[in-house]
Amino acid sequence: MTEKLQSIKKKLKKELDKERYQHTLGVMYTASCLAMAYGTDTEQAMFAGLLHDCAKCIPNSDKVKLCEKNHLYMSDVEKENPFLLHAKLGAFLAKSKYGVEDADILHAISVHTTGEADMNLLDKIIFVSDYIEPHRDKAPNLTEIRHLAFHNIDMAVLKILHDTLNYLNQKSGTVDRKTHETYEYYQKLLAN
Numbered sequence: 001m002t003e004k005l006q007s008i009k010k011k012l013k014k015e016l017d018k019e020r021y022q023h024t025l026g027v028m029y030t031a032s033c034l035a036m037a038y039g040t041d042t043e044q045a046m047f048a049g050l051l052h053d054c055a056k057c058i059p060n061s062d063k064v065k066l067c068e069k070n071h072l073y074m075s076d077v078e079k080e081n082p083f084l085l086h087a088k089l090g091a092f093l094a095k096s097k098y099g100v101e102d103a104d105i106l107h108a109i110s111v112h113t114t115g116e117a118d119m120n121l122l123d124k125i126i127f128v129s130d131y132i133e134p135h136r137d138k139a140p141n142l143t144e145i146r147h148l149a150f151h152n153i154d155m156a157v158l159k160i161l162h163d164t165l166n167y168l169n170q171k172s173g174t175v176d177r178k179t180h181e182t183y184e185y186y187q188k189l190l191a192n
């Protein structure tokens with residue numbers, strides 16, 4: 001593992017709570033496995049996986065203040081549910097605090113929660129890894145999605161979005177418009 005990855009791991013261990021740090025390592029390793037399976041850059045996947053939740057443990061009120069201070073756009077849904085800001089704020093911090101310059105890594109971090117239409121492979125790897133990493137055990141259909149992740153990542157993305165939307169609708173949770181758009185995009189893509 002590169003020196004820079006090790007340095008970031010040490011910093012994150014101090015900034016994240018124990019469970020979040022374990023989840024982060026799980027996402028990093030899962031992302032590297034998926035990158036190997038799909039023949040893409042494992043180091044890029046590891047950086048994105050390691051930093052995807054770097055803003056997660058920041059108190060919600062501080063997330064809002066940091067977004068305002070740094071002129072990061074916040075939708076009405078994000079303002080009402082500031083925990084959703086950790087993805088875009090995480091991408092900002094990955095660059096400004098952890099020195100990541102790779103635009104693909106930053107983009108994968110920024111869309112790992114809601115996804116987006118026509119994600120690139122790294123985006124999909126981080127989106128899926130966040131859901132299937134080994135410490136996750138409560139999501140429905142996890143065994144099926146873990147299998148799909150290594151055989152048809154687009155289908156895994158669709159299944160994750162479907163199950164997430166079902167969960168949020170049953171819970172009467174607020175759903176970001178982008179999640180719906182992403183789901184509709186992958187539904188159409190895979191219907192062909």
